[in-house]
Amino acid sequence: xxxxxxxxxxxxxxxxxxxxxxxxxxxxxxxxxxxxxxxxxxxxxxxxxxxxxxxxxxxxxxxxxxxxxxxxxxxxxxxxxxxxxxxxxxxxxxxxxxxxxxxxxxxxxxxxxxxxxxxxxxxxxxxxxxxxxxxxxxxxxxxxxxxxxxxxxxxxxxxxxxxxxxxxxxxxxxxxxxxxxxxxxxxxxxxxxxxxxxxxxxxxxxxxxxxxxxxxxxxxxxxxxxxxxxxxxxxxxxxxxxxxxxxxxxx
Amino acid sequence: xxxxxxxxxxxxxxxxxxxxxxxxxxxxxxxxxxxxxxxxxxxxxxxxxxxxxxxxxxxxxxxxxxxxxxxxxxxxxxxxxxxxxxxxxxxxxxxxxxxxxxxxxxxxxxxxxxxxxxxxxxxxxxxxxxxxxxxxxxxxxxxxxxxxxxxxxxxxxxxxxxxxxxxxxxxxxxxxxxxxxxxxxxxxxxxxxxxxxxxxxxxxxxxxxxxxxxxxxxxxxxxxxxxxxxxxxxxxxxxxxxxxxxxxxxxxxxxxxxxxxxxxxxxx
Ligand SMILES: Nc1ncnc2c1ncn2[C@@H]1O[C@H](COP(=O)(O)OP(=O)(O)OP(=O)(O)O)[C@@H](O)[C@H]1O
Ligand SMILES: [Mg+2]
Numbered sequence: 001x002x003x004x005x006x007x008x009x010x011x012x013x014x015x016x017x018x019x020x021x022x023x024x025x026x027x028x029x030x031x032x033x034x035x036x037x038x039x040x041x042x043x044x045x046x047x048x049x050x051x052x053x054x055x056x057x058x059x060x061x062x063x064x065x066x067x068x069x070x071x072x073x074x075x076x077x078x079x080x081x082x083x084x085x086x087x088x089x090x091x092x093x094x095x096x097x098x099x100x101x102x103x104x105x106x107x108x109x110x111x112x113x114x115x116x117x118x119x120x121x122x123x124x125x126x127x128x129x130x131x132x133x134x135x136x137x138x139x140x141x142x143x144x145x146x147x148x149x150x151x152x153x154x155x156x157x158x159x160x161x162x163x164x165x166x167x168x169x170x171x172x173x174x175x176x177x178x179x180x181x182x183x184x185x186x187x188x189x190x191x192x193x194x195x196x197x198x199x200x201x202x203x204x205x206x207x208x209x210x211x212x213x214x215x216x217x218x219x220x221x222x223x224x225x226x227x228x229x230x231x232x233x234x235x236x237x238x239x240x241x242x243x244x245x246x247x248x249x250x251x
Numbered sequence: 252x253x254x255x256x257x258x259x260x261x262x263x264x265x266x267x268x269x270x271x272x273x274x275x276x277x278x279x280x281x282x283x284x285x286x287x288x289x290x291x292x293x294x295x296x297x298x299x300x301x302x303x304x305x306x307x308x309x310x311x312x313x314x315x316x317x318x319x320x321x322x323x324x325x326x327x328x329x330x331x332x333x334x335x336x337x338x339x340x341x342x343x344x345x346x347x348x349x350x351x352x353x354x355x356x357x358x359x360x361x362x363x364x365x366x367x368x369x370x371x372x373x374x375x376x377x378x379x380x381x382x383x384x385x386x387x388x389x390x391x392x393x394x395x396x397x398x399x400x401x402x403x404x405x406x407x408x409x410x411x412x413x414x415x416x417x418x419x420x421x422x423x424x425x426x427x428x429x430x431x432x433x434x435x436x437x438x439x440x441x442x443x444x445x446x447x448x449x450x451x452x453x454x455x456x457x458x459x460x461x462x463x464x465x466x467x468x469x470x471x472x473x474x475x476x477x478x479x480x481x482x483x484x485x486x487x488x489x490x491x492x493x494x495x496x497x498x499x500x501x502x503x504x505x506x507x508x509x510x511x512x513x514x515x516x517x518x519x
Binding site: 148150151153154155156157158159160161164168169172173175248249250 | 320321322339340341342345347349350352353355356357358366367369370371398399400
């Protein structure tokens with residue numbers, strides 16, 4: 001998947017074109033600038049916002065919630081997924097149920113989380129966790145199933161211990177799928193936390209964005225969108241970079 | 252130790268590489284029924300022999316090989332390698348070569364070959380040296396840094412063989428190692444294997460579906476039949492070595508292949 005220089009240039013050109021179009025639509029008044037502030041104004045506002053300590057606090061709150069939800073959901077989901085994949089009975093019982101659970105839009109449960117946890121840290125982390133764990137369980141199951149029986153037999157025939165089999169066969173076999181799962185889980189996690197913040201919260205960047213929207217502060221609203229999008233993309237690209245380094249052998 | 256002059260032991264200790272299979276049976280208990288995969292199989296393989304197992308699909312060739320490797324316990328009878336039973340895999344006595352998919356794709360060729368040594372904590376320099384020797388033996392010198400997906404099917408199989416040889420076990424078990432290769436590569440690999448076998452003096456047990464390959468490679472061909480799996484014939488192949496391509500069209504070769512084919516047609 002090596003992108004050539006021209007392809008990379010084309011991508012940059014498209015991004016620039018989108019910003020240019022945005023700028024133009026707003027400047028020429030084709031779209032009401034009160035509804036769509038220009039790109040340059042938005043970026044300037046973004047710079048301002050990042051200077052403000054209240055916004056930084058909001059970002060920090062959101063980051064803490066996201067990381068807490070992630071740190072809970074990933075190990076727990078991985079453990080459950082592993083048990084399901086390794087145990088025939090567990091798999092037979094749990095798999096269809098997981099598919100059912102996964103198919104339900106998680107947002108309809110948000111009011112319940114507020115009723116149970118009240119508005120605050122626990123509600124947001126809880127909902128982030130809930131939005132993430134199913135995808136983690138399912139991806140881990142897939143990852144375990146991607147371990148080839150032949151490879152396990154080879155390890156056994158050379159007298160590998162359980163720990164050696166875990167670290168030298170299971171882990172490297174699963175790594176590419178796991179990294180991908182991590183990346184996708186983070187998308188779900190971020191969506192969950194920010195949704196929870198926008199729905200009912202006193203702080204966090206999601207809450208801020210919702211407030212700006214309600215107050216018709218379009219510049220701030222758009223700047224917030226650009227900010228969250230940039231953070232999400234950065235994380236995504238980071239893991240994708242690790243992924244390509246770790247799975248060069250997958251063709 | 253006292254020198255024991257003029258005393259010969261009653262039974263000489265078996266030389267490294269002897270395989271004895273005595274009245275071995277294997278029954279798989281599945282939910283619906285019991286499958287008798289092997290029944291009363293006995294075999295005596297002398298050290299350094301090249302023995303080929305043939306027979307229709309499902310006659311228990313892989314099962315027998317897995318039991319010789321200590322990867323599966325028989326439900327009846329005994330199997331000894333070097334005179335001792337093999338209740339679990341013992342890489343000092345038995346090396347196993349699987350089909351080409353068995354290489355670890357995330358490791359380079361040399362890391363794959365070193366894998367058995369790494370499991371036993373052999374130090375890196377010694378490991379590397381042994382892997383280089385094994386790769387050289389299979390004709391892959393200089394390809395150690397490549398990953399499996401950068402190698403052809405034949406080269407991958409050479410790596411598998413090198414991995415089986417790296418601990419220098421007296422016995423090498425091979426379950427259809429060339430099945431995934433094209434005809435030409437397969438012939439070349441057969442010759443390569445015979446060269447390696449002659450150079451190392453190992454006992455080889457080799458499973459194949461190709462009757463030509465069987466006769467071409469073997470000192471002895473064991474023909475099996477299914478339901479229940481058992482041995483129906485044992486042929487000594489007395490064609491001279493080194494084997495050559497011209498022998499394939501000879502009368503002696505044809506007669507052996509026909510005899511195997513008649514057994515297989517009867518039981519399949
Ligand atoms: N784990 C198992 N559970 C139940 N039955 C099994 C199992 N493994 C093998 N068998 C059965 O045992 C018999 C022998 O199988 P085996 O794989 O040894 O045959 P084979 O001669 O190697 O066949 P092939 O030429 O197709 O590789 C078959 O009838 C097979 O269905
Ligand atoms: Mg088989």
